[in-house]
Amino acid sequence: MPETASVPEHVDPSTDSGTGLLADEFLDLPVASSEVVFHGAIWDVRQDKFLYAGSQITREYIDHTGAVAVLVLDDEDRVCLIRQYRHPIATREWELPAGLLDFAGESALSAAQRELAEEVDLVAADWALLVDFHTSPGGNNEALRVYLARGISDAAEVFERTDEESEIEKRWVPLDEVVDAVLGRRVQNSILAIAALAAHTSRARGWSSLADADSPWPQHPVARRLARSE
Template sequence: MREYLDHPGAVAILALDEQDRVLLIKQYRHPVRTRDWELPAGLLDEDGEHPLVGAQRELAEEADLVATEWNVLGEFATSPGGSNEVIRIYLARGLAAAADVFERTEEEADIEVRWVPLDDCVDAVLARRVQNPSLVIGVLAAQAARARGWSTLGAADEPWPRHPVNWDHTV
């Protein structure tokens, strides 16, 4: 018998403004005992919530932003040997301030926000100054997608057959 963590999955958002700057957030993460730079992200723990809706909710909650343009940037399994957690990374563009400001509590209460040029984010990844996997994968995927004229992006509502809730369904 093999034990593993059963996980609802998650979404992360690489929000990119008109100057090719990435929105980074910094918050405390107890398991690694540090405040780490990362992309806005969150669990898909609301029953039946579409991943895109979850991503839109997380961007509003963690960064007080909305976006008019959404695409799938990438997907990955965080630790396939011990967890079924999968994360879908969305690219959000056409950014604007959200009409409602989310009241942050607990681990989100002291979120620090910073806009960083995409190329500087790539440099930070390559220099090993950032460790968050969604940030690392998202930044490198965004750089590669941009170099290809964004032709590799997926539709925001495309099916996600590798998400565990879809394993028993025909795709």
Template sequence: MSAEKSGESASAPLADEPAFAPVSDSEIVFAGKVWDVRRDTFGYNGSGIVREYLDHPGAVAILALDEQDRVLLIKQYRHPVRTRDWELPAGLLDEAGEHPLVGAQRELAEEADLVATDWNVLGEFATSPGGSNEVIRIYLARGLAVAPEVFERTEEEADIEVRWVPLDDCVDAVLARRVQNPSLVIGALAAVAARARGWSSLGAADAPWPRHPVNWDHTV
């Protein structure tokens, strides 16, 4: 179907469209330790539809870039995929009312023992739109320094491995399919593209985040 037939202008900027199908029933069918499974009944295209999905608090990831264009990566065990994968420092937004930027600053300190003076929004993505409402915001952190406090790490974080990797090498690893973590994949590619544009695409660190479920405006 052409853009004209679908009601969109071919010259319109490419952008997702907010849409809120009317929900007649919503319930938690599984309450987990970290996230839940929710079942919604909603109306769409004249049909009553039932869908179950992961109900997630959302997360932040941090691409910490030093003055040599190196990225701080951590290697951590991820049980669902049975892999110790290379990642950006990241964490859940599971503290009620916490601003995503504050959460990102906390996670960078806790997972990488770093603080930063310069913060920007680098990218955002939904991890699995057909089965989860999880959204992740990736921050670019620069002006790095060692955090004043070293945090004790337990469980999967107890044996975190840290490595500084040139940004271009991160992209090489992505394109060679040697790394699979989505925040790293998207963050590295976004950073190289943003750098090529003189960082003009970066967003303000405190930019609104309407795609996060806690900020949904159901009147849209």
């Protein structure tokens, strides 16, 4: 199993303007109103009215709790994949073990460890931050954090899975083959694609891009909202 290189010091993207470093920029715009206009079984739809470039703009979006995913890599550089039915696209697609944060402020690492055990009955001894991203910033505020997990063993308990998870199929696939499937457009899950390409690139660079598993997550909209309210 490759050793994790020293963790680089990450730059807060809200403070690097003008340095030439490519990074997103935080903007906390004046919000005239914000209300939930639809309460769903899993997500709500929120409507915000905010000021931008001298105009008031109205936008609706899915107000998301945030989520985590785990790219599990074994000693043979194989990735643990699951195939699960996703109703909005009517597809049983290949994915990484993943799940929602259960409540605002929940530890992302704890959530990832929980999802790994519940979805594929595994635990890991070595955790590192692989990549952060927003899944669809034009329509929701979902922030996604993907961990690299190594040092794998079986969980003490086998979880009972229900609904779409009741027929999860698990497969171990070499990382290179996962990347080939992404580039060949045979798998379409965005989390899997981004994570596999990030892991493949990081491995080629001696895992130098990995960060500490407990790294702050300033890009998470809920975390930003909580910070503004303090």
